[in-house]
Amino acid sequence: MSTPEDLKGLYTDELKDLWSANDQMQRVLKEIAPKTSDPSLKEMLGKSVEGILKHTELLKDLLAGQDEKVSKEHCRGMEGLVAEATKHVLEEGPEKVPVLDAIIIAQYQRMSHYGIAGFGTAAAFAAGSGLKADDKKLKAATKDIYESDQSMSDRLPVHHSPRRYRAVLAMSPEPKGETRNPFFTASSHKRLIIA
Known part of the structure; x- marks a missing residue:
């Protein structure tokens, strides 16, 4: 990826980064969800995976609308968050179920906060570029992620x-x-x- 030279370039780079981040988060959530003992938490994680897929399709559509090559750029930020989630839940997770469930929620929220920041930033870049429809769609996605994060907070x-x-x-x-x-x-x- 070349260095962006304008706001539109920043915008499309952000979309590509978020696509990669979503793919990474989705994969690790599929591995983490079976570790929880709480059926409703497992269901929430499953719904989150569905939401991530929906948001990834949105990112692809927005990229296509910018006459950009519809491809992702590997997100090293999410890579680190996924590595932490893998370590704390899958590799070194405690046997005590309530503690493990709390760790799962905490790791989920760390990854979600990346999404909130990223989608919010992309919305701001879209607005600054005069892309009102994109801005509206990205703000709706940010709201979805925030609400999912808040639901997890309510469980802690x-x-x-x-x-x-x-x-x-x-x-x-x-x-x-x-x-x-x-x-x-x-x-x-x-x-x-x-x-």
Whole structure:
């Protein structure tokens, strides 16, 4: 890839980088998803993979609309994030399920934040280049990624008093035949507030 000389060049470079980032994130999520014990988290990760595919198609369409060769440029930023996710979840992930689920969410969010920044930047470049339709589509994609990230944040434990954590656990009925995951209630899949 040559050095961009104008905003349009920056824009198309960003699209190519994001395409590569999406492909890398999608591949690692497919490997990570089976590691979670929580069916709703597994489902969310699957939906994220579908969302990534949709956003990748958008990137390809936007590149084609710029009379650019529809190709990706390897994203070294996402490569590092994927390497971290692989290390922390797949290679060195703990056996304790609740801790592993929290690590999966944290690694997912790190990769998603790259997408939020990248798609937001691409939208700004599109707007600055007068590409209003592209800007609108990229802002919608950024919003999708942000909402998915926020859903994952809602699953993470937050710091509150141990007394509140015990009270929440006491109110949650133990489902028959299932192991309790202290990050989630099995019946409602709402987050638990733990210290």
